[in-house]
Amino acid sequence: xxxxxxxxxxxxxxxxxxxxxxxxxxxxxxxxxxxxxxxxxxxxxxxxxxxxxxxxxxxxxxxxxxxxxxxxxxxxxxxxxxxxxxxxxxxxxxxxxxxxxxxxxxxxxxxxxxxxxxxxxxxxxxxxxxxxxxxxxxxxxxxxxxxxxxxxxxxxxxxxxxxxxxxxxxxxxxxxxxxxxxxxxxxxxxxxxxxxxxxxxxxxxxxxxxxx
Amino acid sequence: xxxxxxxxxxxxxxxxxxxxxxxxxxxxxxxxxxxxxxxxxxxxxxxxxxxxxxxxxxxxxxxxxxxxxxxxxxxxxxxxxxxxxxxxxxxxxxxxxxxxxxxxxxxxxxxxxxxxxxxxxxxxxxxxxxxxxxxxxxxxxxxxxxxxxxxxxxxxxxxxxxxxxxxxxxxxxxxxxxxxxxxxxxxxxxxxxxxxxxxxxxxxxxxxxxxxxxxxxxxxxxxxxxxxxxxxxxxxxxxxxxxxxxxxxxxxxxxxxxxxxxxxxxxxxxxxxxxxxxxxxxxxxxxxxxxxxxxxxxxxxxxxxxxxxxxxxxxxxxxxxxxxxxxxxxxxxxxxxxxxxxxxxxxxxxxxxxxxxxxxxxxxxxxxxxxxxxxxxxxxxxxxxxxxxxxxxxxxxxxxxxxxxxxxxxxxxxxxxxxxxxxxxxxxxxxxxxxxxxxxxxxxxxxxxxxxxxxxxxxxxxxxxxxxxxxxxxxxxxxxxxxxxxxxxxxxxxxxxxxxxxxxxxxxxxxxxxxxxxxxxxxxxxxxxxxxxxxxxxxxxxxxxxxxxxxxxxxxxxxxxxxxxxxxxxxxxxxxxxxxxxxxxxxxxxxxxxxxxxxxxxxxxxxxxxxxxxxxxxxxxxxxxxxxxxxxxxxxxxxxx
Numbered sequence: 001x002x003x004x005x006x007x008x009x010x011x012x013x014x015x016x017x018x019x020x021x022x023x024x025x026x027x028x029x030x031x032x033x034x035x036x037x038x039x040x041x042x043x044x045x046x047x048x049x050x051x052x053x054x055x056x057x058x059x060x061x062x063x064x065x066x067x068x069x070x071x072x073x074x075x076x077x078x079x080x081x082x083x084x085x086x087x088x089x090x091x092x093x094x095x096x097x098x099x100x101x102x103x104x105x106x107x108x109x110x111x112x113x114x115x116x117x118x119x120x121x122x123x124x125x126x127x128x129x130x131x132x133x134x135x136x137x138x139x140x141x142x143x144x145x146x147x148x149x150x151x152x153x154x155x156x157x158x159x160x161x162x163x164x165x166x167x168x169x170x171x172x173x174x175x176x177x178x179x180x181x182x183x184x185x186x187x188x189x190x191x192x193x194x195x196x197x198x199x200x201x202x203x204x205x206x207x208x209x210x211x212x
Numbered sequence: 213x214x215x216x217x218x219x220x221x222x223x224x225x226x227x228x229x230x231x232x233x234x235x236x237x238x239x240x241x242x243x244x245x246x247x248x249x250x251x252x253x254x255x256x257x258x259x260x261x262x263x264x265x266x267x268x269x270x271x272x273x274x275x276x277x278x279x280x281x282x283x284x285x286x287x288x289x290x291x292x293x294x295x296x297x298x299x300x301x302x303x304x305x306x307x308x309x310x311x312x313x314x315x316x317x318x319x320x321x322x323x324x325x326x327x328x329x330x331x332x333x334x335x336x337x338x339x340x341x342x343x344x345x346x347x348x349x350x351x352x353x354x355x356x357x358x359x360x361x362x363x364x365x366x367x368x369x370x371x372x373x374x375x376x377x378x379x380x381x382x383x384x385x386x387x388x389x390x391x392x393x394x395x396x397x398x399x400x401x402x403x404x405x406x407x408x409x410x411x412x413x414x415x416x417x418x419x420x421x422x423x424x425x426x427x428x429x430x431x432x433x434x435x436x437x438x439x440x441x442x443x444x445x446x447x448x449x450x451x452x453x454x455x456x457x458x459x460x461x462x463x464x465x466x467x468x469x470x471x472x473x474x475x476x477x478x479x480x481x482x483x484x485x486x487x488x489x490x491x492x493x494x495x496x497x498x499x500x501x502x503x504x505x506x507x508x509x510x511x512x513x514x515x516x517x518x519x520x521x522x523x524x525x526x527x528x529x530x531x532x533x534x535x536x537x538x539x540x541x542x543x544x545x546x547x548x549x550x551x552x553x554x555x556x557x558x559x560x561x562x563x564x565x566x567x568x569x570x571x572x573x574x575x576x577x578x579x580x581x582x583x584x585x586x587x588x589x590x591x592x593x594x595x596x597x598x599x600x601x602x603x604x605x606x607x608x609x610x611x612x613x614x615x616x617x618x619x620x621x622x623x624x625x626x627x628x629x630x631x632x633x634x635x636x637x638x639x640x641x642x643x644x645x646x647x648x649x650x651x652x653x654x655x656x657x658x659x660x661x662x663x664x665x666x667x668x669x670x671x672x673x674x675x676x677x678x679x680x681x682x683x684x685x686x687x688x689x690x691x692x693x694x695x696x697x698x699x700x701x702x703x704x705x706x707x708x709x710x711x712x713x714x715x716x717x718x719x720x721x722x723x724x725x726x727x728x729x730x731x732x733x734x735x736x737x738x739x740x741x742x743x744x745x746x747x748x749x750x751x752x753x754x755x756x757x758x759x760x761x762x763x764x765x766x767x768x769x770x771x772x773x774x775x776x777x778x779x780x781x782x783x784x785x786x787x788x789x790x791x792x793x794x795x796x797x798x799x800x801x802x803x804x805x806x807x808x809x810x811x812x813x814x815x816x817x818x819x820x821x822x823x824x825x826x827x828x829x830x831x832x833x834x835x836x837x838x839x840x841x842x843x844x845x846x847x848x849x850x851x852x853x
Contacts, residue, residue: 018216043587043588043803043804044587044804045448045583045587074255074592074593074594074595076255076579076580076582076583076586077255077572077576077579078449078576078579078580078583079583081572189571189689191453191454192451192452192453192571193451193452193453193454193562193563193568194447194450194451194452195438195441195442195447195450195452195562195568196442196447196448
């Protein structure tokens with residue numbers, strides 16, 4: 001890695017009803033595999049994807065799954081905090097999961113905005129398109145309208161199983177994030193303390209303490 | 213949506229306050245199946261923090277009368293040889309809420325918080341003159357009965373409606389594009405030269421900038437909570453600010469307490485002799501155990517008597533007692549020495565005071581443990597109440613709980629926050645009370661060049677029998693209040709009937725309580741209070757388990773917040789309860805760090821990618837059909853090899 005490369009770290013939320021394929025999309029995108037057997041993700045906050053965006057930009061994406069555990073929509077603020085983008089996922093074979101999309105988007109916008117008060121970029125994913133294409137085809141124009149109304153920057157038909165459009169959707173989201181970031185650089189709050197195990201390597205004697 | 217809730221768990225936890233949330237995380241970390249429920253639609257119980265509009269909703273909800281009748285659905289779910297213990301559905305832990313608004317409300321009609329909102333304008337009281345304060349205050353409980361007679365008699369549906377309408381109004385606000393208004397109002401706030409001009413409508417509009425904690429505590433940098441956050445890796449979710457100043461109120465003046473070596477030497481309030489005495493005293497007694505001969509004679513005396521015997525001047529006694537040891541006047545010598553030692557040992561770990569404050573408020577901390585619990589498989593249901601415990605007639609053990617939809621969930625253990633316990637179980641319990649005040653002010657109680665100080669001030673008791681008042685003042689960079697305002701919390705153990713009676717005398721000494729047009733408002737020596745809230749919170753921290761009558765042995769009780777300044781009580785309680793349930797298990801072992809899990813093999817990608825840590829292809833292959841945590845273990849194993 002060249003030293004002049006810029007590195008961006010983006011926290012991306014992956015939101016949607018139970019069983020729409022959030023974990024599968026993340027696994028397909030990050031680990032290049034797909035398992036038809038659904039298993040709740042245990043013990044991992046997010047998956048990390050590293051992209052060479054262009055010759056001098058590296059993008060590290062943290063994809064935060066709501067997993068099955070917060071499935072009743074009761075995500076903690078920790079989950080939303082400092083996210084800069086979101087995928088909202090529904091299952092084209094189950095209309096109820098599409099009906100929930102507006103609710104998820106409103107929930108997202110009420111709990112998270114960028115520092116300038118603008119909602120974060122969100123891309124809508126119509127997942128399992130390998131299974132439900134026929135039912136769904138008629139809705140293409142409606143979908144564009146829906147995205148406009150609900151403030152999605154774009155929508156994609158995706159399939160984690162067949163690896164359709166997931167990279168494209170991600171590229172779209174990242175480019176929107178980069179664009180909105182250059183609009184307004186977020187000032188980094190100074191003097192934030194993050195206690196960690198390795199943090200204890202502070203100087204043993206200093207003017208702040210009484211041990212000499 | 214919650215219909216597909218599993219029917220069996222190892223542990224059901226009711227309440228999302230700090231101790232319950234720590235236990236929830238600890239249980240999932242050892243592989244237990246945890247159902248974590250809160251009847252409220254927010255995390256934290258009495259540990260929660262709210263935006264300004266969220267706080268208005270909370271105030272409203274506190275006075276809701278909930279239906280205590282056992283749902284019929286519940287009875288059908290219990291078998292013949294089972295008994296039922298119904299849960300309490302009324303939150304009786306908050307009382308004597310009083311709200312005052314001293315900021316101008318002239319332009320305050322029909323303002324809405326950008327993004328989310330449920331303002332009840334009836335709660336707003338404008339104080340027209342300083343001597344009219346008493347009359348224009350609103351007694352919430354009386355107000356409730358008079359203005360809301362037409363409420364539906366069904367208490368719970370009432371609450372649900374309130375939250376639903378909250379949601380709806382939030383939605384409609386979004387659709388109509390109120391967010392656009394954020395920018396102009398923000399710029400307006402920044403352009404304010406004189407903070408005096410902040411109006412109520414600005415506070416409402418910028419309401420999302422506020423995170424008002426119901427309990428006000430700081431974290432000792434070497435206290436149990438910080439150590440637990442680090443040990444468990446929950447710290448990855450947390451961010452803190454250093455508390456920058458320790459203040460004291462002495463001889464009618466607010467002064468900064470020199471509490472580090474650098475501060476002592478830089479102090480202007482102390483004479484050279486005092487500096488030398490203080491330094492020598494603090495450095496000697498930081499390891500007080502090494503010098504038992506120096507304090508043995510005073511073990512049965514008070515700490516204050518001990519301080520006097522060490523030739524500390526009255527100013528130094530005051531500093532050490534109230535601001536460093538932070539113990540009451542009647543504290544014994546050893547208690548004072550221990551507290552002083554803890555304070556001194558916490559200095560310098562992260563900053564020049566011993567304290568840290570969580571960004572976005574203390575209410576974040578329970579949520580951080582909940583997130584950890586959820587990541588390890590815990591199931592979360594907020595705004596979901598439990599009707600009753602099901603107790604086996606023979607063993608007297610709790611076998612299951614039944615929720616408000618009549619769904620039965622079997623479990624091995626139940627952990628319940630004490631406010632959910634029914635009266636029949638708590639009949640013999642006597643509670644203490646905490647008095648709280650929350651103020652939004654326009655400038656700091658001690659102005660310096662920086663307007664971003666985070667301060668703690670111990671206000672000594674006015675007379676015998678009263679307790680010291682802990683005051684914390686938060687600036688906007690803590691993300692708990694809007695720009696050009698300060699959020700001030702006052703806390704003490706209650707000695708008078710209401711929080712206002714306990715705390716208003718202190719507020720009056722430190723702040724100006726008047727409306728914009730008053731002549732006194734031009735007296736800028738004291739900060740002006742823009743908005744004030746008083747309430748009492750029940751302190752159940754000292755209640756022993758034996759005082760709860762008829763509780764099944766596998767049902768455990770967590771208390772609400774205590775009145776102390778630190779969080780040790782909650783952490784200790786969580787650890788003790790966890791070890792009662794699982795004596796041989798480790799309490800909150802470190803969670804694997806997701807940053808360590810980086811996956812390679814980007815060849816299938818259309819765009820070239822790179823990763824900084826190469827992962828063996830063997831791990832990739834075995835990751836097929838496995839959960840992420842298993843592949844994590846693989847890569848860990850490789851590192852070990």
